[in-house]
Amino acid sequence: ISRIGSALVKEIHEKQSMNRSRERFWELAGSKLGDILGVPKAAEQTDADSAVVEEHGEVDFKEDSKFSELLKKGDAVSDFAKSKTIQEQRQYLPIYSVRDELLQVIRENQVVVVVGETGSGKTTQLTQYLHEDGYTVNGIVGCTQPRRVAAVSVANRVSEEMETKLGDKVGYAIRFEDEIGPNTIIKYMTDGILLHETRSDGDLEKYRVIVMDEAHERSLNTDVLFGILKRVVAKRRDFKLIVTSATLNSQKFSNFFGSVPVFNIPGRTFPVNILYNRTPCEDYVEAAVKQAITIHITSPPGDILIFMTGQEEIEAACCSLAERMEQLISSTKKVVPKLLILPLYSELPSKLQALIFQKAEAGTRKCIIATNIAETSLTVDGIYYVIDTGYGKMKVYNSRMGMDALQVFPVSRASADQRSGRAGRTGPGTCYRLYTENAYINEMLPSPVPEIQRTNLSYVILLLKSLNVENLLDFDFMDPPPQDNILNSMYRLWVLGALNNVGSLTELGRKMADFPLDPPLAKMVLMGEQLGCLEEVVTIVSMLSVPSVFFRPKDRAVESDAAREKFFIPESDHLTLYNIYQQWEKHNFKEDWCNVHFLHVKALQKAREVRHQLQKILRKLKIPSSSCWPDSDLVRKAVCSAFFNNAARLKGVGQYVDCRNGIPCHLHPSSALYGMGCTPEYVVYHELLLTKKEYMQCVTCVEPQWLMEAGPMYFSIKESNTSFLEHKKREEKEKTTMEEEMENLRKVQADADRNK
Numbered sequence: 001i002s003r004i005g006s007a008l009v010k011e012i013h014e015k016q017s018m019n020r021s022r023e024r025f026w027e028l029a030g031s032k033l034g035d036i037l038g039v040p041k042a043a044e045q046t047d048a049d050s051a052v053v054e055e056h057g058e059v060d061f062k063e064d065s066k067f068s069e070l071l072k073k074g075d076a077v078s079d080f081a082k083s084k085t086i087q088e089q090r091q092y093l094p095i096y097s098v099r100d101e102l103l104q105v106i107r108e109n110q111v112v113v114v115v116g117e118t119g120s121g122k123t124t125q126l127t128q129y130l131h132e133d134g135y136t137v138n139g140i141v142g143c144t145q146p147r148r149v150a151a152v153s154v155a156n157r158v159s160e161e162m163e164t165k166l167g168d169k170v171g172y173a174i175r176f177e178d179e180i181g182p183n184t185i186i187k188y189m190t191d192g193i194l195l196h197e198t199r200s201d202g203d204l205e206k207y208r209v210i211v212m213d214e215a216h217e218r219s220l221n222t223d224v225l226f227g228i229l230k231r232v233v234a235k236r237r238d239f240k241l242i243v244t245s246a247t248l249n250s251q252k253f254s255n256f257f258g259s260v261p262v263f264n265i266p267g268r269t270f271p272v273n274i275l276y277n278r279t280p281c282e283d284y285v286e287a288a289v290k291q292a293i294t295i296h297i298t299s300p301p302g303d304i305l306i307f308m309t310g311q312e313e314i315e316a317a318c319c320s321l322a323e324r325m326e327q328l329i330s331s332t333k334k335v336v337p338k339l340l341i342l343p344l345y346s347e348l349p350s351k352l353q354a355l356i357f358q359k360a361e362a363g364t365r366k367c368i369i370a371t372n373i374a375e376t377s378l379t380v381d382g383i384y385y386v387i388d389t390g391y392g393k394m395k396v397y398n399s400r401m402g403m404d405a406l407q408v409f410p411v412s413r414a415s416a417d418q419r420s421g422r423a424g425r426t427g428p429g430t431c432y433r434l435y436t437e438n439a440y441i442n443e444m445l446p447s448p449v450p451e452i453q454r455t456n457l458s459y460v461i462l463l464l465k466s467l468n469v470e471n472l473l474d475f476d477f478m479d480p481p482p483q484d485n486i487l488n489s490m491y492r493l494w495v496l497g498a499l500n501n502v503g504s505l506t507e508l509g510r511k512m513a514d515f516p517l518d519p520p521l522a523k524m525v526l527m528g529e530q531l532g533c534l535e536e537v538v539t540i541v542s543m544l545s546v547p548s549v550f551f552r553p554k555d556r557a558v559e560s561d562a563a564r565e566k567f568f569i570p571e572s573d574h575l576t577l578y579n580i581y582q583q584w585e586k587h588n589f590k591e592d593w594c595n596v597h598f599l600h601v602k603a604l605q606k607a608r609e610v611r612h613q614l615q616k617i618l619r620k621l622k623i624p625s626s627s628c629w630p631d632s633d634l635v636r637k638a639v640c641s642a643f644f645n646n647a648a649r650l651k652g653v654g655q656y657v658d659c660r661n662g663i664p665c666h667l668h669p670s671s672a673l674y675g676m677g678c679t680p681e682y683v684v685y686h687e688l689l690l691t692k693k694e695y696m697q698c699v700t701c702v703e704p705q706w707l708m709e710a711g712p713m714y715f716s717i718k719e720s721n722t723s724f725l726e727h728k729k730r731e732e733k734e735k736t737t738m739e740e741e742m743e744n745l746r747k748v749q750a751d752a753d754r755n756k
């Protein structure tokens, strides 16, 4: 990581997308999207009205008549979905031609690796075949997905194919949300859900078959599941495991389970012409938008798929593309065919995601702008043109900050090939790579680094410990995480009080593992119990688990800021979030109320669902409810006891330094503390936002006393002047001690085992 990191990571993010506002995008994307999302309508006037129309030098205009004709005609392939019944579509998929053979192999083997091109029908068909072959008579067929979006969208599609309502025979479960009923026999879920289920049902008794889909993505949860499922396979003869993968890695998977058969679904793909940039491009958002426009007005029909890194960029690109189209229409007297611009990323509400699969009306070209979610998880038919920026976002552990951060990285060669392949699904296509061939050959890694080797493992460690995997070094990992990584994560858990000095789960740690939450948030809930402010804390945790509730249209910034300010509780953004939820509840969870106060109703509704789910867990654990309102000190204390790891000390006006690593960090202008001019000596924050400056997000003022109580390993009164270096030294020393103690324990255990 550090190798590619230093060589290639570009700090493109802030430069390119920060000043292009998200709301502008919603404005341009039209009322339809806005209606579904439930965002208040922005004012009519747009910036583009006064904008100077740019020249499109590279664009070669065709005769308008021919041009729109061209788009109307010959769209036979993407009309495919329209002309065939849903059952006929099923039979058209490549997997259908090998259905019986595949089922035979599955009957004869307990574990099978299935390999097939994206779109061959693995995700939607395999589960149905298994059902048709009788596997759901005594148990259910589960299918795991690394991505939430895929789980929901595929469950929708399959329930349609099986002509049942979602949540009846076919359902899905993702964190804090499920559509599962007593009749459910095919269950799509994220790999995280299945992993969490192993806590209450170690042998996964209710499943007859598990399809581990998209295993090549090597998500952290999938990698851990590999080890757990291997144990289940050895224990339960009646259990079947199917691992699906794009071509990559299949042999490795087969070897891991003891040389199990690899079944290949013959592909049906068309050649893709690959075009490279001659020179590296400066601004790939800009370059991609230009390329899309060029394709749209010069090339024959076929939809466009653009790969970008994340939500902000995608929205910026959508916005810019829509603007260009507007300009084009107003600057030429010719008929410009319609371009339907569709964003696709995981945080996008599912109703909007569904638009991707809908066929555009005749004469309209679709242009989908997506994250790497469209690389393998979701297949959209009718794509003839792919524009690949060559970058993607990856979660990596940032040792400087001591936390995970999503960072932009060049994709691997395998991903680049996967991306270009998307253009050849319905006919011969073209892929425009916005990087040089030299970069592809010499700078890109052959395949992506598995998540387990690059992220914080705290939750996984907590979970494995609670599954009685005492010694993580003995766990059957396909690619063991670096020992440093394990140790760092264990240290974080120890600091939180979830592990004791020899690395075993404490009582608190055991309880923390019951919540599908990041360990600090789980600790916050449990501290809420202890301090008697559970109600408040659960609301705050729910609000922290959803996208931002604040809606801030660019053209109504002043108004929306004023609306936000009304909710401020001067000493804490956490309490401000609580306040908002309370007020919303008081107003009967009304949508109108949200619109008036510039709040995203969907985000609040999501928070309400999360809250319900958390309360369900609390009831199951028989943890009684408690509240301390209107006294809020205890709530701040609970926040402090979970986030003391992210503490900062005042240095200048609005300026802080992180207590642990000395990094300067700032109050964000949107913070309640900033707005109320409240600059306390000590604060804790939820996370750091990396833009031009390091901004603390969601900040709460705390007493130094609380920091000392919560994190005695970091803070003491005497040492208030100790330098960051000394802290660092001490942290290292503690880690070494812990390591030694664990090593001793291992030796003792090994001796004991030998004497048995």
Ligand code: CDP
Binding pocket: 093, 116, 117, 118, 119, 120, 121, 122, 123, 124, 125, 153, 154, 156, 157, 357, 376, 377, 378, 379, 380, 381
């Ligand atoms: O898993 P794999 O990539 O092999 O294919 P799949 O996801 O099962 O997709 C098979 C077909 O179902 C594709 O042609 C998709 O276009 C279609 N599909 C769909 O129409 N709607 C969805 N939500 C998912 C898939």
Ligand code: MG
Binding pocket: 119, 122, 123, 124, 213, 214, 376, 377
């Ligand atoms: Mg699939």
